[in-house]
Amino acid sequence: MAAESPVIEAKRRVEYLEIQARKLAGKCLSGRMHSVWTINPYRGCEFGCRYCYARYAHEFMELRDPVLFETRIFAKQFDAVSFRRELARVPRGESLWIGTATDPYQPAERRFEVTRRILDVIAMEKGRSIGITTKSDLVVRDLDLLARVAEQNTIHVHLTITTLDEDLARLIEPLAPRPSLRMKAVQRLTEQGIGCTVLAHPIMPLINDSEASLDALCGAAALAGAVSFSAAPLFLKPCSKQVFLPFVEEHFPHLARRYRERYNRQAYLTGDYPVRLRERVVKLIAKHGLKERGAADLTVVWPAEPQMDLFEERNEPRAANVLTC
Numbered sequence: 001m002a003a004e005s006p007v008i009e010a011k012r013r014v015e016y017l018e019i020q021a022r023k024l025a026g027k028c029l030s031g032r033m034h035s036v037w038t039i040n041p042y043r044g045c046e047f048g049c050r051y052c053y054a055r056y057a058h059e060f061m062e063l064r065d066p067v068l069f070e071t072r073i074f075a076k077q078f079d080a081v082s083f084r085r086e087l088a089r090v091p092r093g094e095s096l097w098i099g100t101a102t103d104p105y106q107p108a109e110r111r112f113e114v115t116r117r118i119l120d121v122i123a124m125e126k127g128r129s130i131g132i133t134t135k136s137d138l139v140v141r142d143l144d145l146l147a148r149v150a151e152q153n154t155i156h157v158h159l160t161i162t163t164l165d166e167d168l169a170r171l172i173e174p175l176a177p178r179p180s181l182r183m184k185a186v187q188r189l190t191e192q193g194i195g196c197t198v199l200a201h202p203i204m205p206l207i208n209d210s211e212a213s214l215d216a217l218c219g220a221a222a223l224a225g226a227v228s229f230s231a232a233p234l235f236l237k238p239c240s241k242q243v244f245l246p247f248v249e250e251h252f253p254h255l256a257r258r259y260r261e262r263y264n265r266q267a268y269l270t271g272d273y274p275v276r277l278r279e280r281v282v283k284l285i286a287k288h289g290l291k292e293r294g295a296a297d298l299t300v301v302w303p304a305e306p307q308m309d310l311f312e313e314r315n316e317p318r319a320a321n322v323l324t325c
């Protein structure tokens with residue numbers, strides 16, 4: 001009888017591989033972030049967010065099936081002595097950012113602890129400026145270590161939380177920890193004196209952009225002790241578009257045509273939308289006594305409707321690129 005039982009659900013198989021990296025820290029070549037060095041302890045990310053832009057990292061390795069980004073995870077080999085040598089070449093005034101193209105606290109970190117070993121070395125440094133971006137409450141495992149890093153360096157953790165709606169989060173970020181756990185992590189970190197920002201990145205038009213949703217998120221971030229809050233609109237490069245647009249077709253069919261029309265034309269939203277979103281966020285940040293996470297000032301008339309109209313075309317400035325994790 002047991003052999004004849006129907007399969008209810010098969011657990012997704014994830015392969016972990018080890019990869020040799022010539023260097024762990026890479027200088028960011030973007031003009032706007034010229035003094036930033038990025039560190040990505042892993043390649044690929046099991047959280048599998050439907051909008052993830054980092055899938056391009058697997059394309060570089062000729063792994064073109066977008067699903068492989070979530071199922072074939074590479075852990076970078078780590079050698080403390082070589083990493084210390086690398087750090088010696090990073091000027092003191094420049095910052096190190098951990099987790100720009102993968103989540104440094106994804107499930108692989110429980111086993112391989114590459115992020116933890118990187119932080120262990122950084123804890124011996126002085127005068128460094130460190131940023132971490134994650135969508136995982138596993139970061140609180142390293143509370144003591146982060147506190148040690150903070151003794152002689154500055155460190156700031158960015159928790160990405162796009163919605164407080166657990167069902168919606170499960171849909172768009174299927175294997176990431178629940179939003180409530182992430183917010184709890186913000187609270188634990190700030191109680192230990194570690195500065196936190198909540199990133200609502202990305203904001204997906206007509207999915208998680210209502211004023212009520214952003215208000216609840218911003219308010220919860222303030223209650224948890226975050227110092228700042230940021231939200232930025234979805235952008236879809238080809239690697240993420242091939243996953244996100246079919247996802248919209250399946251789960252938000254009433255929005256599919258509009259998303260296709262907009263994002264097939266270009267990766268970034270233009271027109272009123274990014275301007276209105278920013279205006280909405282600035283207002284909420286002020287309401288909840290938080291700070292902005294550096295961005296240019298934009299001023300527009302506040303829209304009357306509860307959700308902004310993505311599809312109203314005007315020639316306004318392009319949305320700024322954002323770090324997402």
Ligand code: SF4
Nearest residue numbers: 045048049052102325
């Ligand atoms: S957006 Fe971040 S957390 Fe989500 S799959 Fe991509 S790298 Fe992982």
